[in-house]
Amino acid sequence: MNNKEKYINAFVETFGVSAEEVEKLEYSQIEEWDSVGHMSLVAALEDVFGIMMDADDIIDFSSYEKGLEILEEKYQIKM
């Protein structure tokens, strides 16, 4: 899996959505992505990329798109 696939997979595994649905997802848009789901998603991403995110980045992580941007810019993960 390349990084983008790993990223998408974290959403699929955490929220039980299909890979096609992932790209438009926003926080609290689906039932599964609530504050509990959010922390699970963060844990999954930290695991797969071997990073530790700053609390502020977790708060700013408001959508699939925003997450990509944060991981690329702040954690140098090329997508």
Added chain:
Amino acid sequence: MAFADFLEVSPYILGKEQKQRMLLNRFQELTEIHRKNCEEYSKILTAWNILDSFSSIYEVPFLPVRLFKELELKSIKDEEIFKTMTSSGTTGQAVSKIYLDRATSVNQQKALVKIVSAFTGKGRLPMLIIDSPSVVKDRAMFSARGAGILGFSILASDRKYALDENMQLDLDRVKEFLEKHKGKRFLLFGFTFMIWQYFYKELRKIPKCIDLSGGILIHGGGWKKLTNEAVEPQEFKGCLKEVCGLEDIHDYYGMVEQTGAIYMQCECGHLHASIFSDVIVRNMKDFSTCSVGEPGVIQVLSTIPESYPGHSILTEDEGILLGEDDCPCGRKGKYFKVLGRIKNAEVRGCSDTYE
């Protein structure tokens, strides 16, 4: 002055004059926002004959906290509501309803992170939650306790619950957590009366079975239904140290009506107002400002609320202002002590929903 400006300042660094200037500017702005966008708030200010501009934060009008139970106070349109927070809903008690939009919710979390990090250091730490995982299980209906745990979870890297579904201490799980994070600093979080009842009292039976000397405990919520068992802060700390070596202990004062802007207790045992908030102690008869050392009712001011008019609230708690800018711990800002509920105030707490 935008809220973002407050995030740029270290939470306990500004002296009285600078802080008051920033706060006055922000509270002026918040009062205008809510007067414009919340009809009930606007009516109240008109009825109270409140002017449009203040010369100090002491002139900012304050709403009694119970108004949030009686009225649906919001300064946003219904479709902008991102989350509704409620205070504890024990049977028969009225519940505060606090309406958040995305911006206010984000700012609550950012303020909390800034405040707590000023005590625990930057970076997330493993966290042992002194509660049961069942408290966050029903995701559609969190208690205030669940919401508190989730709020602090952002500061945690690894999270484990110390109690099982039946509120029994799960010593094996605690030991496993300690083994995994051996030699590292870690956080413990919980509600005061729960820690006492379900953690301390169990550990007392088998003293020194675990070593928590590397931990930082943050607890809040007070004693609630255990008022008759309440011990003084110093005794609370002494007891925990004795049974598990825990020394770094911080109580905090906060409420659902002003989530995020909590008041952390320093090493000297004083509660501190951060850059995000302020406290004013008022005389219970005429609401004049109390001087240092004089008990009165606590008014809390928070720079966060934009989606509901809760930036200045008169609580039902009694407290004493202990000083400003001169706490021996070195933190600037006001520091104070909470004495408890005002007599005859409706009995209520933010984490007392466990029967």
